[in-house]
Amino acid sequence: xxxxxxxxxxxxxxxxxxxxxxxxxxxxxxxxxxxxxxxxxxxxxxxxxxxxxxxxxxxxxxxxxxxxxxxxxxxxxxxxxxxxxxxxxxxxxxxxxxxxxxxxxxxxxxxxxxxxxxxxxxxx
Numbered sequence: 001x002x003x004x005x006x007x008x009x010x011x012x013x014x015x016x017x018x019x020x021x022x023x024x025x026x027x028x029x030x031x032x033x034x035x036x037x038x039x040x041x042x043x044x045x046x047x048x049x050x051x052x053x054x055x056x057x058x059x060x061x062x063x064x065x066x067x068x069x070x071x072x073x074x075x076x077x078x079x080x081x082x083x084x085x086x087x088x089x090x091x092x093x094x095x096x097x098x099x100x101x102x103x104x105x106x107x108x109x110x111x112x113x114x115x116x117x118x119x120x121x122x123x124x
Contacts, residue, residue, distance in 0.1 A: 003043035004066045006031065012067040014076040015052050015059070025053070050080075057093060060086035 004012075010022040010031065023040035025031055030053040031038045038050070048063045061080040070076070110118060 001066055001068070003045050004068050005040065006033070006038050006042045006044050007040035008068045009044040009063075009066065009079070010052065012070050012076065013079045014070070014073060015054055030054075057090040058086070059090075 006026055007019050007022040010016055010025075011019040016022040016025060026038055026040040026042075029037045032051040033042060033044075033048055044050075044063055044066065046063055046066060050059075050061050050063065052059045052061065060083045062083070063079065064081055065079040067076075067079055106114070
């Protein structure tokens with residue numbers, strides 16, 4: 001086997017939970033191969049450089065192996081190598097996310113003071 005479909009490989013490498021999700025993300029432009037947006041039917045070969053955006057962050061990877069079947073996580077992680085820059089960037093984004101203040105949704109109707117603050121904020 002010298003190539004595998006992009007959606008199958010992303011599913012086998014455990015970037016996405018289902019193959020349909022992998023194909024959808026390819027269609028949305030969340031997977032870039034080289035400098036071009038990758039379609040789900042594009043072939044992946046050993047040595048390809050991919051940029052994959054998931055809920056877990058943005059990964060820049062190099063393909064080391066091919067598989068069209070989903071296996072254990074340890075086996076899936078042997079299919080690719082993430083660049084050091086990508087690891088550092090994801091750690092930086094995660095740290096920034098932890099430092100952001102959490103937004104609390106108010107419960108019930110606003111009090112008189114809160115209502116005035118809302119109106120002032122809206123510029124009324």
